[in-house]
Amino acid sequence: MKAIWVLADGRKITAEVKAGQNLMEAAVGANVPRVVGECGGSLSCATCHVVVDAEWAARAGTVGTFEDAMLDVAEAERQDRSRLSCQIRMTPDLDGIILHVPQP
Numbered sequence: 001m002k003a004i005w006v007l008a009d010g011r012k013i014t015a016e017v018k019a020g021q022n023l024m025e026a027a028v029g030a031n032v033p034r035v036v037g038e039c040g041g042s043l044s045c046a047t048c049h050v051v052v053d054a055e056w057a058a059r060a061g062t063v064g065t066f067e068d069a070m071l072d073v074a075e076a077e078r079q080d081r082s083r084l085s086c087q088i089r090m091t092p093d094l095d096g097i098i099l100h101v102p103q104p
């Protein structure tokens, strides 16, 4: 399956993502700039902040309570479809998902 990150300058990075892998790990593996995953996915850094493309937002699930709190302290300003990508796991439903990388 694939995920696509769109950078602030319009550049796109596409990576293969295995079922069950979270999208922060996939981004780090693909060297997506500004997606760092400093805490390794334990919801304590917000360095995996992405904005889910409008077409994919419904399928990407809802923001959890801790995720919600961490998004408020993310470096780049929180937006309507902001998510912490360590909290999104790849499923067949998300094959082709587009994630925008916000800039502070």
Ligand code: FES
Pocket: 024, 036, 037, 038, 039, 040, 041, 042, 043, 044, 045, 046, 047, 048, 070, 084, 085, 086, 087
């Ligand atoms: S990797 Fe730290 S909150 Fe997602």
